[in-house]
Amino acid sequence: MPAMSGTVITLLTDFGLADAYVGAMKGVILGVNPGATLIDLTHDVSPQDVLQGAFLLSTAWRYFPAGTIHVAVVDPGVGTERRALLLEAHGHLFLAPDNGLLSFILPPEDADAPLYQPYRASLPQGYRAYALTSSRYWRHPVSATFHGRDIFAPMAGHLSLGVAPKDVGDPVDSLIRLVIPVPSWRDGQLVGYVLHIDRFGNVVTTVPEAALVGHDDVVVEIAGATVRGLVHTYAEANGLAALIGSHGYLEFALTNGNAAKLLGVKVGDEVKVKVREK
Amino acid sequence: MPAMSGTVITLLTDFGLADAYVGAMKGVILGVNPGATLIDLTHDVSPQDVLQGAFLLSTAWRYFPAGTIHVAVVDPGVGTERRALLLEAHGHLFLAPDNGLLSFILPPEDADAPLYQPYRASLPQGYRAYALTSSRYWRHPVSATFHGRDIFAPMAGHLSLGVAPKDVGDPVDSLIRLVIPVPSWRDGQLVGYVLHIDRFGNVVTTVPEAALVGHDDVVVEIAGATVRGLVHTYAEANGLAALIGSHGYLEFALTNGNAAKLLGVKVGDEVKVKVREK
């Protein structure tokens, strides 16, 4: 994956925009590669909410050109023994702490542990990952509380200049993932969970579009409410509606309103999809 | 209007920055034209508030170099039959849903309908507009709920690479505008309306600077309050003051405070300007 000076580097953090932490990271990157193109995915991940960061990363990275470097920092364990990773996947490069933030980049897998909790998983075949141990690519001195600025940012800069992934550090064969159950039909019923609530109050679930193919005629239950059938556009909805959202997941929307508030749901709540009884 | 790889593309939406919708749009643009320069105007338009989006677009586009492409997406009708437009005006290109978002780009006109409501208007002489019907410039598959990512973003990318406006789709001779009355003096009185309230609580009205030329010695009434004369700077104000703001409209400001809260006004409230009685 040869990189050029104009390589795109995206940034996703929970730092917010009220402080200048993100600005400092960008300064470090431009100090290494003044020609890098820097794009914010979001910096409003709820503080230390790794699941939310992982989901939001998943909604955006695929729309970038091959060779893009994605830097994701939601990092409650900064300065501890937790590893910092580079993951090569789908022709993109991902830099993140090893805490589950890259869960959606890999193919889904089921795990026998509580919903959304972290567990250690093997790196799937065909993927490569490295621990960021090559300190010559870090900014020194390294602050124990801001690896975004001192490790991830300069590493992204060097990768964008053509440093090879294998040179960033030691290869790893496992990483931390979050438990995200893969819904599949059993006895005419799919069970999923609320995954994310967006700014409009739309409620995104773990039920992927693929699971619903051929099952348009469904009844969806969430928080005591029942929705019959799926609509295709927000405008088509009249009150509470279910649809496949732009992320490719089943979601709930409310005409001129906030579906999450109406339903009183939160991340992790259950959603059930059944075949419609005629 | 020949475009180069370094063309500036601005983005204005109501998507907020907490999700990564804007990031996804930028990824799509950079996938088409990695050399585009992407600039955010704002993404904090109140959800589905077309008037606010239209006003905010009007406060920024003119400061960009000729040839800039402005992408504006406040789009309650996404996925319905509402058209998507390209408007050529003032040497700039504007991409937006056909719902009134481009109201301030065209010369003002009076319409016989309720304040700030949409109506269909003829395209004024000297302007050209097209419906974005050339699907070869879209991203496929097109989500019914996210034309920003799948239609407007790739179209902006292609225009920035030199695609001619006439190739984006069929020419149109009308578009939706919002009713924004043009204040003019009648019997020593001007009637305008609150158009926007900014982050500082400054109250921007529909009364343009041009209408006040030669009438410095005025009395302004709003929400039961009376302000005599105009000041020139915020620092000059002492309490509630009226001035011509940086947008070129009559606005109200409060020294060390929030004029909108003090007055208790909202968008659409009336403001009257009278010649001062000595």
Next chain:
Amino acid sequence: MPAMSGTVITLLTDFGLADAYVGAMKGVILGVNPGATLIDLTHDVSPQDVLQGAFLLSTAWRYFPAGTIHVAVVDPGVGTERRALLLEAHGHLFLAPDNGLLSFILPPEDADAPLYQPYRASLPQGYRAYALTSSRYWRHPVSATFHGRDIFAPMAGHLSLGVAPKDVGDPVDSLIRLVIPVPSWRDGQLVGYVLHIDRFGNVVTTVPEAALVGHDDVVVEIAGATVRGLVHTYAEANGLAALIGSHGYLEFALTNGNAAKLLGVKVGDEVKVKVREK
């Protein structure tokens, strides 16, 4: 300091991102230099809070490459006789109103005036500063309420194209600074103040790392709470903890919580550091 078309220009304001003021500034800069690289430090400085703006600027500028142009606009006195400045320092260029916003760029000094209040100080040896009086680099007409767009932005654009600092206007030999006491040990005690509270509720003080060298074994008092010893990472903390933050100052953090709320402190509150009694 020869500048190139790809020069980095950073922006820090209190304009927020809900309006398009920042977008307008960027349009003006790109109109002068389409090749400039524009980076936001933050635009969420509390309205007219010069101290906060000054601190946030200090946390980011040093991470940018030499030759970067930093535009900082927190400007309650816009349109009055207050000067607009260019400061050359540390191989960077700083554009700001003359109101204390550049306080942290210069070496610390003690002043006999109330905490965080502005006073006029001599420009230290080795620094150069100019008043932005060369109106040929301004955008005309100049709004009395938006020098960010009409003076600072175009000036930054011209500097990035290679205009020499000495050509922006008349040299000055003094500027406004804020009173920021320099803590030093007296009788085994250091007295500092709360300087900033960040998005996580971390409480940053005026006590610099340098003052604590060799004094790891300390007791810190703030708002009636006592913290013994310093930790090195947030994860290491268990409840309320004191540490040297990424900005290089003594700060307070609360495990999984908001230290500022727990302590009930605000900017300007006192903090005392003592040598630990065994």
